[in-house]
Amino acid sequence: MAAISLAGISKRFADGTLAVADLHLDIDDGELLALVGPSGCGKSTVLRILAGLETPTTGEVTIEGRVVTDMAPGDRDLAIVFQDYALYPHLSAYQNLAFGLKAKRIGRKAIDHRVRAVAALLGIEPLLHRKPRALSGGERQRVAMGRAIVRQPSAFLMDEPLSNLDAKLRVALRSEIRRLHRELGATFLYVTHDQTEALTIGDRVAVLRRGRLQQLDHPQRLYQAPANVFVAGFIGTPPMNLLVAHVQLDDGDRVARAGPWSIPVPAQVTSDKIVVGIRPEHFGADPFTAGFGRAPTVELTVTEVETLGGVSLLHFDVDAQPVSVRDDETPDVPFSLGDSGSTLIAAVDARVDAIPGSLLAIALDTSRVCFFDFETGEAVVSGDPSVRRLR
Ligand SMILES: Nc1ncnc2c1ncn2[C@@H]1O[C@H](COP(=O)(O)OP(=O)(O)OP(=O)(O)O)[C@@H](O)[C@H]1O
Numbered sequence: 001m002a003a004i005s006l007a008g009i010s011k012r013f014a015d016g017t018l019a020v021a022d023l024h025l026d027i028d029d030g031e032l033l034a035l036v037g038p039s040g041c042g043k044s045t046v047l048r049i050l051a052g053l054e055t056p057t058t059g060e061v062t063i064e065g066r067v068v069t070d071m072a073p074g075d076r077d078l079a080i081v082f083q084d085y086a087l088y089p090h091l092s093a094y095q096n097l098a099f100g101l102k103a104k105r106i107g108r109k110a111i112d113h114r115v116r117a118v119a120a121l122l123g124i125e126p127l128l129h130r131k132p133r134a135l136s137g138g139e140r141q142r143v144a145m146g147r148a149i150v151r152q153p154s155a156f157l158m159d160e161p162l163s164n165l166d167a168k169l170r171v172a173l174r175s176e177i178r179r180l181h182r183e184l185g186a187t188f189l190y191v192t193h194d195q196t197e198a199l200t201i202g203d204r205v206a207v208l209r210r211g212r213l214q215q216l217d218h219p220q221r222l223y224q225a226p227a228n229v230f231v232a233g234f235i236g237t238p239p240m241n242l243l244v245a246h247v248q249l250d251d252g253d254r255v256a257r258a259g260p261w262s263i264p265v266p267a268q269v270t271s272d273k274i275v276v277g278i279r280p281e282h283f284g285a286d287p288f289t290a291g292f293g294r295a296p297t298v299e300l301t302v303t304e305v306e307t308l309g310g311v312s313l314l315h316f317d318v319d320a321q322p323v324s325v326r327d328d329e330t331p332d333v334p335f336s337l338g339d340s341g342s343t344l345i346a347a348v349d350a351r352v353d354a355i356p357g358s359l360l361a362i363a364l365d366t367s368r369v370c371f372f373d374f375e376t377g378e379a380v381v382s383g384d385p386s387v388r389r390l391r
């Protein structure tokens with residue numbers, strides 16, 4: 001049974017803003033679910049509704065089999081970790097950890113035992129005597145996490161807990177949160193606007209757009225088989241290349257013409273116009289195209305080169321209409337179309353010799369291309385045969 005269940009949750013604020021729309025979301029017992037989406041899509045509102053800090057306009061919240069929709073936050077047995085730590089500045093790290101337990105009327109010895117065990121789990125024993133102002137950002141975040149853990153709640157809700165930290169520390173604490181999750185075996189809801197963070201931390205990831213759930217899936221499936229154009233463009237950096245393609249007959253075979261490419265179309269594609277999605281790494285340049293099979297190759301002029309170390313991002317222009325999803329659009333508009341020319345990005349082996357102006361033979365692994373409906377933006381065929389889903 002799901003540890004946490006949101007059934008038909010919506011939230012309309014007094015000023016008319018619809019922050020969450022008919023959300024159904026089940027978080028399994030012991031699961032770490034990441035909730036991701038652009039700024040303002042309703043992530044914090046969902047978390048606050050779960051925590052009891054906000055009342056939903058419609059729907060029901062269930063935690064561990066109990067309906068808690070009208071229950072006070074303190075009765076829900078949840079711990080919340082926010083971005084801004086919210087530690088008591090005048091108390092030491094030790095006292096911050098012990099604070100919530102004192103209110104629970106737990107004996108001094110038992111409190112001391114628990115505080116030290118949690119401090120050991122987080123590696124903050126040497127810092128326990130310090131006040132928050134004498135701690136670094138990462139250390140404060142560990143104390144804030146510790147304060148949630150000592151209470152032994154049935155579930156943890158985290159709202160962008162790492163976003164005040166520098167990039168390196170964020171990556172380190174990310175794996176620490178995963179380790180904590182494994183060791184505690186508790187249910188976690190982890191809110192972030194950073195799709196990389198969501199993919200690396202979540203057992204499953206829920207993608208929200210303008211208060212509406214777009215896809216709930218395992219990270220690999222979200223990446224390889226996005227359910228619609230929005231998810232395709234939101235998940236992955238650099239993003240998936242999205243183009244309008246025209247389906248034509250070529251020697252009796254149906255192919256999608258997208259810029260200079262002819263991509264074989266699966267039988268599920270029945271319309272004349274379609275949106276194709278190509279991940280940057282599904283382009284290649286000689287001689288680094290091993291595993292591409294019989295990939296068609298097109299000569300293209302590189303306009304820009306970004307070197308990332310192991311891979312280089314090559315930009316090139318093709319004659320095809322680009323597709324994108326704007327943040328300010330209502331979800332009823334699945335995507336918008338750009339002018340006739342598209343700048344595509346290929347992620348190729350950095351040993352490929354390229355400078356702006358180079359003419360390169362660019363190969364496309366057509367077996368990995370995603371197809372989306374031109375009217376609805378929904379996936380028709382996902383790009384990876386091993387995760388292929390037909391609709
Ligand atoms: N009290 C409120 N009254 C009116 N509108 C609100 C209120 N709180 C939030 N909103 C609006 O609801 C929408 C969702 O807000 P929310 O804070 O849940 O977004 P978010 O996904 O957490 O964004 P971010 O990534 O920036 O934290 C936004 O449009 C926001 O302006």
Ligand SMILES: [Mg+2]
Nearest residue numbers: 043044045159
């Ligand atoms: Mg938020």
